[in-house]
Structure formats: C-alpha cells, structure tokens
Amino acid sequence: MTDYTLYYWSLPFRGQFVRAVLAYSGKTWREPDDREISRLMEGPVRAMPVPFMGPPVLIDEQNKVALSQMPAILLYLGETLDLLPATPGARALTLKIINDANDLIDELTLDGGREMWTNPRWADFEPRLRKWMSLWEETGRRHGLTGISGFLLGSAKPQMADLVTATLWATLADRFQPLEDLIRDAAPMTAALSSRVAALSPLADLANKARSDYGDTWSGGNIEASLRKVLSARQ
Numbered sequence: 001m002t003d004y005t006l007y008y009w010s011l012p013f014r015g016q017f018v019r020a021v022l023a024y025s026g027k028t029w030r031e032p033d034d035r036e037i038s039r040l041m042e043g044p045v046r047a048m049p050v051p052f053m054g055p056p057v058l059i060d061e062q063n064k065v066a067l068s069q070m071p072a073i074l075l076y077l078g079e080t081l082d083l084l085p086a087t088p089g090a091r092a093l094t095l096k097i098i099n100d101a102n103d104l105i106d107e108l109t110l111d112g113g114r115e116m117w118t119n120p121r122w123a124d125f126e127p128r129l130r131k132w133m134s135l136w137e138e139t140g141r142r143h144g145l146t147g148i149s150g151f152l153l154g155s156a157k158p159q160m161a162d163l164v165t166a167t168l169w170a171t172l173a174d175r176f177q178p179l180e181d182l183i184r185d186a187a188p189m190t191a192a193l194s195s196r197v198a199a200l201s202p203l204a205d206l207a208n209k210a211r212s213d214y215g216d217t218w219s220g221g222n223i224e225a226s227l228r229k230v231l232s233a234r235q
Contacts, residue, residue, distance in 0.1 A: 001190040004029035007037050012171050012210055013105065013219045014070045015056050017098075020167040021074060023161070023206040026079045071098045080161040090153055097139070097152070097161045101168045103130050105219070108172075113223035122230040126182075133187035136165060140189050147192045158197050165190065166197035174207065177217040178231040 004022060006029050008015030022029050032040075037055055038228050045051050049059050050189045052068035067073050075080070075095060078084040107125070110117065137151070143154035152161040169190060173180035184191045199208060218224055 001061055002028040002030045002080075004061060005059040007040065008055045009037065009220070010034055011214050011217045011220045014102070016171055016206075016210065017070055017101070017164060017167045018056050018058060018073055018077070019206055019210075020163050020203055021077045021081070021083065022161055023202040024200070025077075025083070026202070027081075070102055071095065074098050074160060074164065077119070083160040083163070085153060085155065085159060093139075093153060094159070097136075098164055100135060101164050104127045104168070107132075108227065109219050109223045113221055116222060116226035117230045118138070118226075119230050119233055122234075128184045129182070133183055133190065135170075137187040140193065144192060145189050147189050150193070152193060158200070162193065162197050163203075166194045166203065169194040170198035170207070171210075171218065174211075175216060176228070176231055178234055220222040221225050 004027060006015065006018055006022070008018070008031065010033070019029075040048060040057075041052075041054065048057075049066035050057060050068050055068070057066065057068045058073045058076075060076075063080075065076065065095075067076055076100070078091075078094065084094055093150060106112070133171070137142055140150070140152050143152065144150045145152060145154075151158060152165055153159065155162070158166075169183055169187075173183060173191070173194070180191075183194075197203065
C-alpha cells in the first residue's frame with residue numbers, strides 16, 4: 001500500500017506543492033485520475049474522504065487522516081514529516097509563506113480565471129508581482145540567505161518554506177521564460193535558492209516527471225492561455 005493518496009488534476013499548480021513535499025520526504029503516493037476526482041466532487045458530501053469543494057485532497061493512509069486545502073495539507077505534512085522549524089514564531093512564518101504562495105497563484109490565475117489576462121491588465125499587475133517577489137527576497141535576507149548559500153528561514157537544511165519557495169518559483173520559471181527573467185532580476189537570492197532546492201535529486205526527478213506527464217501545462221485552461229499570450233508579447 002502506498003503512504004498517501006493525492007487527489008489532484010493532471011497538471012502542476014497547487015498539487016505540485018504536495019507532490020514536492022512527498023517526493024522530498026521519500027514517500028509513496030497514488031493519484032486517482034481526473035474522472036475519479038470529478039466523480040468524487042459531484043457525489044454526495046457524505047461520501048467524500050473529507051468535505052471539500054475542490055482538490056487537492058490528501059489521505060494519509062497509515063494514520064487515516066484526510067485533508068483538503070493546500071495550506072492545511074502542507075501544515076500537516078510539515079508537522080508529521082519533521083519539516084517545520086522548532087519555534088512557534090518560525091512555524092507561523094512558514095504557514096505565512098505557504099499562504100503567500102497560495103495567494104500569489106490565485107492572483108496569477110485572476111482568481112481561478114474569473115477574468116482573462118490582457119496586455120494592459122498585465123502591465124498594471126507586474127509591479128505587484130515584483131513586490132510579491134520582494135517579500136521572499138526580504139524574508140531570506142533577514143535570515144541570512146545569500147546568492148550562493150542559506151535557506152529561507154535560516155535553517156541548516158531545506159524545510160517546508162524552502163520546498164514551497166522552490167516549487168512556486170522554479171515551476172513558474174520552467175513554464176514561463178519571461179517570469180524566470182523577472183524573478184532573477186527582482187529577487188536574485190530567491191531565484192538562486194529555488195534553483196538549488198529544485199536541483200535536489202527527488203525534486204529534479206519530480207520536475208522531469210511533471211514535464212513528461214503534463215508538458216508545458218501549469219494551471220491549464222483559458223486563463224493559462226491568456227497568461228502565455230501576454231507574456232509572449234513582452235519577450
């Protein structure tokens with residue numbers, strides 16, 4: 001039996017954060033296909049492993065724990081896989097970083113595609129995206145991060161904050177060349193940290209699998225198509 005069951009669509013986006021933590025920790029998991037996810041979502045709430053509106057959903061098979069919502073899942077994995085700092089303040093800061101990542105990908109998809117990206121809309125947003133990047137850069141600076149060493153919250157080895165950071169920025173950089181250029185300009189230490197952590201064998205293998213399984217897809221749908229269109233116009 002695998003260690004976990006992960007319900008997430010066949011694309012990176014929020015599910016990739018969960019996959020990255022499981023891969024880094026050497027855990028095994030299975031992923032039901034998209035049809036099974038849809039069937040579960042459309043079925044009665046009483047039949048769900050945990051009441052939820054949309055994936056990700058993670059089931060810890062050994063401990064019989066089921067959770068939805070990416071931040072809740074990552075907090076649980078951080079607690080159970082020893083990926084959180086020792087102090088309450090640093091643990092809370094880790095959760096803040098997880099929530100920042102979750103908020104940012106909401107903004108990059110315009111709240112799940114409620115609107116589509118246009119050139120003027122992106123031009124208005126780019127300064128805000130640079131500010132988002134600066135949050136990571138300043139957090140790292142305050143904890144001793146440099147362009148060649150260190151981790152986001154000053155730990156001796158990668159922790160949850162670093163896995164989230166690498167998954168967020170390295171995946172965006174891999175899927176969107178203009179965003180790679182932007183982060184290297186706006187947040188060079190964060191870009192370097194993301195590259196170092198993403199190059200670790202379990203995460204590099206996961207990235208290769210994602211490329212094989214999902215191609216260039218990041219969030220999917222019309223919203224990703226509109227994002228690609230505005231970014232291509234800026235190259």
